[in-house]
Amino acid sequence: MVKEYHETDEVSRVVVRIQAGVLALVGALIGGIGLFVMTAWLLIKGGPQVGAHLQLLGQYFIGYSVTWKGSLVGLFYGALTGGSAGWAVGTVYNWIVGIRQG
Amino acid sequence: MSHSPVLIIGAGPAGLTAAYELAKLGLRSIVLEADGQVGGLARTVNYQGYRFDIGGHRFFSKVPLINALWQEILGEDFLVRPRLSRIHYGGHFFDYPLKTLNALAGLGPLEALLVGLSYTKAKLLPAKEETNFAQWVSNRFGSRLYQIFFKTYTEKVWGIPCTEISADWAVQRIRNLSLSEALRNALFGAQQAKDGRVITTLIDSFHYPRYGPGMMWERCEELLAGRGAATLRGVRIERMRHRHGRVERICGRTAVGAPVEYEGEHFISTMPLRDLIHTLEPAPPAEVVQAANRLRYRDYLTVVLIVKRAVVFPDNWIYIHSPEVKMGRVQNYKNWSPDMVPDPSRTSLGLEYFLWEQDEEWCWPQQRLIELGIQECARIGLIDPGEVEDGTVVRMRKAYPVYDQHYSHSVTTVRHYLESLANLQTIGRNGLHRYNNQDHSMLTGVYAARNIVGERYDVWSVNTEMEYHEEGRTVERGAGDRLVPGQLARPGTEMSPSPDEIIATVLAKLDPVALGVAVGVVSGIGLFLLTAVLLLKGGPEIGPNLSLLRYYLPEFEVTWTGAFVGLIEAGVGGFTLGYLGACLRNWGIAAYAALVRRRAEAKARRDLLDKV
Numbered sequence: 001m002v003k004e005y006h007e008t009d010e011v012s013r014v015v016v017r018i019q020a021g022v023l024a025l026v027g028a029l030i031g032g033i034g035l036f037v038m039t040a041w042l043l044i045k046g047g048p049q050v051g052a053h054l055q056l057l058g059q060y061f062i063g064y065s066v067t068w069k070g071s072l073v074g075l076f077y078g079a080l081t082g083g084s085a086g087w088a089v090g091t092v093y094n095w096i097v098g099i100r101q102g
Numbered sequence: 103m104s105h106s107p108v109l110i111i112g113a114g115p116a117g118l119t120a121a122y123e124l125a126k127l128g129l130r131s132i133v134l135e136a137d138g139q140v141g142g143l144a145r146t147v148n149y150q151g152y153r154f155d156i157g158g159h160r161f162f163s164k165v166p167l168i169n170a171l172w173q174e175i176l177g178e179d180f181l182v183r184p185r186l187s188r189i190h191y192g193g194h195f196f197d198y199p200l201k202t203l204n205a206l207a208g209l210g211p212l213e214a215l216l217v218g219l220s221y222t223k224a225k226l227l228p229a230k231e232e233t234n235f236a237q238w239v240s241n242r243f244g245s246r247l248y249q250i251f252f253k254t255y256t257e258k259v260w261g262i263p264c265t266e267i268s269a270d271w272a273v274q275r276i277r278n279l280s281l282s283e284a285l286r287n288a289l290f291g292a293q294q295a296k297d298g299r300v301i302t303t304l305i306d307s308f309h310y311p312r313y314g315p316g317m318m319w320e321r322c323e324e325l326l327a328g329r330g331a332a333t334l335r336g337v338r339i340e341r342m343r344h345r346h347g348r349v350e351r352i353c354g355r356t357a358v359g360a361p362v363e364y365e366g367e368h369f370i371s372t373m374p375l376r377d378l379i380h381t382l383e384p385a386p387p388a389e390v391v392q393a394a395n396r397l398r399y400r401d402y403l404t405v406v407l408i409v410k411r412a413v414v415f416p417d418n419w420i421y422i423h424s425p426e427v428k429m430g431r432v433q434n435y436k437n438w439s440p441d442m443v444p445d446p447s448r449t450s451l452g453l454e455y456f457l458w459e460q461d462e463e464w465c466w467p468q469q470r471l472i473e474l475g476i477q478e479c480a481r482i483g484l485i486d487p488g489e490v491e492d493g494t495v496v497r498m499r500k501a502y503p504v505y506d507q508h509y510s511h512s513v514t515t516v517r518h519y520l521e522s523l524a525n526l527q528t529i530g531r532n533g534l535h536r537y538n539n540q541d542h543s544m545l546t547g548v549y550a551a552r553n554i555v556g557e558r559y560d561v562w563s564v565n566t567e568m569e570y571h572e573e574g575r576t577v578e579r580g581a582g583d584r585l586v587p588g589q590l591a592r593p594g595t596e597m598s599p600s601p602d603e604i605i606a607t608v609l610a611k612l613d614p615v616a617l618g619v620a621v622g623v624v625s626g627i628g629l630f631l632l633t634a635v636l637l638l639k640g641g642p643e644i645g646p647n648l649s650l651l652r653y654y655l656p657e658f659e660v661t662w663t664g665a666f667v668g669l670i671e672a673g674v675g676g677f678t679l680g681y682l683g684a685c686l687r688n689w690g691i692a693a694y695a696a697l698v699r700r701r702a703e704a705k706a707r708r709d710l711l712d713k714v
Contacts, residue, residue, distance in 0.1 A: 014610035056647050060635055085628065089620045089680075096616035 015097055020090030024083040031082020032075045039071035107132045107331075108554060109352060109364050111339050112372030114142020115540050116530030118322045118333070119171065119547030120370050125329040127555050132364065133323075133331065136338040138357065139316070140323050142372070143501060143531070144540055146316025149494045151444035154406055154435050154452050156498055158419055159315040160185070160308035163541035167548065172309065175322050179312040181439060186416055187712075190482055191250055191423040198421060200251065209250070220244035235267035254423045258430040259456045260504070261400060271505050312441050315540075337362060339373065342381045342526075349526045352381075370550050372530035374399065374500050375516050386519050393515035396508045397535055401464060402501035405429075405453040405475035408492040409485055414449045420484075427478040428463070429453045448491075453479065459499060468495045503535040517562065527553060529561050538564070609695065611688045618681030625676025626669045633665035 035057075042051040043066065051066030058064045061077035108124055110117045113135035121131040139145050146153045161180070163169050172180060189196040194208040206214040221244035228241040235256065239248045248264075256264050311317040323333045336357030343351050351365045371378055379386055379394035386394075420432045433452035435442040443450055453475040457464045463471070472493035479485045503509070513535045520528060529546035531538045538546070542564050549559035629651075636645040637660065645660030652658045655671040 014606050016610045016612045053647065059639065060632065085624050088624045088627075089617075092620035092623050093613070093616045096619045097613050100613065100616065 018090040018093050020087050023090035024087035027086025028079040028083030032079030035074040035078030036071050039074050106367050108368045109366040110370045113140040115144050116543040116547040117372045119544040120551045121326050121331050123548045123551035125331050131331045133333040134337040135335045141316040141319035144315040146314030152450040153314045153442045155314045158433050162308050168541040168544050181310050183310045184307050187419050189421045217246045220246035232269050234265045235272050236264040238269040238272045254425050341383050343383045368554050369526045371528045372533040374532035375535050390519040393512040396512045398504040399500035400502035401457050401459050402498045403455045404496045405471050406494045407451045407490050409449045409489045410491050412447050430456050471495045612684035614681045614684035617684040618677040621680030622673040622677030626673030629672035630665050630669040
C-alpha cells in the first residue's frame with residue numbers, strides 16, 4: 001500500500017487528539033448562545049405568529065418556548081445538547097484514533 | 103594515552119582548527135604545511151603591502167561553535183562589512199541578488215519581454231525531467247534568465263557544461279532552508295533557528311578579518327605556538343608509512359630539500375585525497391589508486407592589478423557573466439576591508455580565472471596574464487589600461503573538488519580504504535573531496551580532534567546532513583558542541599514549548615476516519631433519539647416536521663423502522679461530513695506549509711550564484 005504523503009510530514013507526524021472537555025465547552029457555548037440568539041431574534045422581529053417552527057423544539061426541551069423566558073431555558077438546553085454532542089464527538093474521535101494507532 | 107604529538111598535515115582552516123581544539127583538550131600537535139604561508143585557500147597574500155584574499159572569504163556560519171571560535175581567535179579585528187555585489191553582462195551591471203526592476207531595466211524592453219515569457223513558460227510548463235543544473239535553474243527562473251545570469255558563470259567556474267552538472271548539486275547547495283525553519287520564520291517573525299537564535303543571512307553583510315582571512319590563521323598559529331603546538335612551514339609530505347592498519351610515520355622534505363620524518367600515534371590529513379593515496383606506503387590496492395586518480399580538481403588563478411584610483415567600483419566583487427572575457431569574478435579587496443590596501447588612493451583588484459592545470463593560460467608567464475587581465479578589465483569598462491601601475495599573479499592548485507559523474511563512487515572507494523587505517527583521519531575541503539565552506543572545514547577539524555580523545559564524530563557527515571548543520575542545531579550532540587545538563591522544570595512551572603513543538607502541534611493532522619466515525623455516530627444516534635422521543639410521546643400526528651428530513655434521507659419517517667433508517671443514514675451523512683471536514687482542514691494546513699516553503703525557497707535562491 002502506498003502511504004499518503006503530506007507536505008507537513010517533514011515537520012509534524014502528529015495526529016490531533018481532541019480535548020473532549022474543550023470541545024464540549026465549545027459545543028455548549030455555540031449551542032446555548034445559538035439557541036438564545038435565535039429565539040431572541042424572532043422575539044425582537046415580532047409578528048403575528050412568533051417562531052412557529054422554532055417552538056417545536058419544545059417537544060424535546062421541556063419548558064422551552066419562543067418567549068424571553070424560553071430563550072433562557074433554551075440557553076440551558078442548547079448548552080447541554082451542544083456540550084454533550086461536542087464531548088461525544090471528541091471522545092469517539094480519540095477512541096478511534098487510539099484504535100487506529102494501535 | 104600517548105604523549106607523542108598529533109601530526110597534522112596542512113595548515114589550512116581545517117588543520118589549524120584541529121590543532122587549536124587539540125590544544126584546548128590539552129594535547130600537543132605539530133602542523134606540517136607544504137607552503138610558506140598558513141591559511142590554505144583562506145590565506146591572505148601580501149604583495150607590496152597590498153593584501154588579497156584567494157577567492158573572497160565571507161565569514162559566516164550557522165554553527166555557533168565556529169562563530170565562537172572566530173571571535174575567540176580574532177576578537178576586535180573581526181569586522182562586520184556591508185556586502186555589495188553585481189553581475190556584469192552585456193555591457194550592463196545588474197544588482198545581485200537579482201532585483202526584478204533593475205534586471206528588466208538593464209535587459210531592455212524586448213529582452214525583458216522574452217525573459218517574462220520564458221519565466222511564464224517555466225511556471226506553466228516546467229521541464230518534467232530535472233536531472234541537470236541547466237534544467238533545475240530553468241525550471242525556477244526560466245530558460246532566458248538561466249542563459250543570461252547562470253550558464254556562463256557556472257561554466258566558467260566549473261569548466262563543464264551546465265547540462266553535465268547534476269541537479270542534486272544545486273539542490274544540495276541551495277536547499278538550506280527546511281520547511282521547519284521556513285515555518286518558524288513565517289510564524290514567529292524573524293529568522294529563528296531551533297534554539298531561538300536569530301539567523302542572519304549572507305545577503306546584506308558578513309564578518310571579515312581586518313587584514314583578510316589569512317589574519318585569522320596567522321593569529322591562530324601564534325596562539326598555537328603559545329600553547330606549545332608547532333606549525334612547520336615548507337614541509338611537504340611525500341610518504342606515509344603504515345603497517346597493521348595504522349600509520350606509523352610520515353616522511354617528507356623541507357623547503358630546502360632536507361628529508362624529515364615524524365612518528366606519531368595519531369595523524370590528521372587535509373591533503374587532497376588523490377595525493378594522500380599516492381603517499382601511502384605500501385601502496386593501496388590498484389582499484390583504490392584508480393579511484394583516487396579519477397578525482398578531479400578545478401584550479402584557480404588570480405591576477406592582481408594595482409590601480410591608480412581611489413574608487414574603481416563600490417562592490418566587494420562583481421560576477422563577470424559576459425562570455426567575451428575569460429575572467430569569472432573581480433574582487434575589490436579594499437571594499438572587503440579598507441586595511442587591505444596600504445594607500446587609500448590606490449585600489450587593488452583581483453581578477454579570478456577558473457582553470458584546469460592543463461589549460462594553456464595556467465602556464466602563461468605572469469606578465470602575459472597581467473596583460474590579459476588589463477585588457478579584459480578595459481574591455482568591460484572597469485578601468486583604463488593606463489591606470490594600472492603594478493600587478494602580480496597567484497596560482498592555487500586544487501582549489502575546488504569537482505563533482506563529476508564519477509566522484510561519488512571514487513570518494514567512497516578511497517574513504518573505505520582509508521578507514522582501514524585506524525589512526526588516520528582526513529578532514530577539510532580536499533581531505534574529504536567535498537565543496538565545503540570554511541566553517542564546515544573547521545568543524546571537521548574540531549570533530550577530528552575530539553575523536554582523538556575518544557569521542558565518535560563522523561567527519562564525513564559534515565555538510566551532508568545539510569539542514570542539521572546549517573540550521574544551527576549544533577547545540578545538540580553530533581554537531582559540534584558539548585552536551586550541557588538541562589535544567590529541570592521547577593514544580594509549579596511549565597516549560598514553554600519550543601517553536602518546533604508549537605509548529606508540530608499546529609500542523610498536526612486530524613484523522614479523517616476518526617472524525618468521520620465520531621460525527622457519524624453522534625449524528626446517527628442523535629437522529630435516532632429525536633425520532634424515539636417523538637414516538638414515545640405519541641399523539642395524533644407524530645413528528646410531521648421531523649419527517650420532512652425524508653427529502654434528504656430517503657425512506658426516513660417518524661416510525662421505529664424509520665428511526666433505524668435515520669440512524670444509518672444520518673450516520674453515513676455525518677461520517678461523510680466529518681471525513682471531508684478533516685481532509686479539508688489537513689489540505690488547508692498542507693497548502694499553507696507549501697506556500698511558506700515556496701516563498702522560503704524563492705528567497706534562498708536569491709543568492710544562488712554565491713553558492714556556485
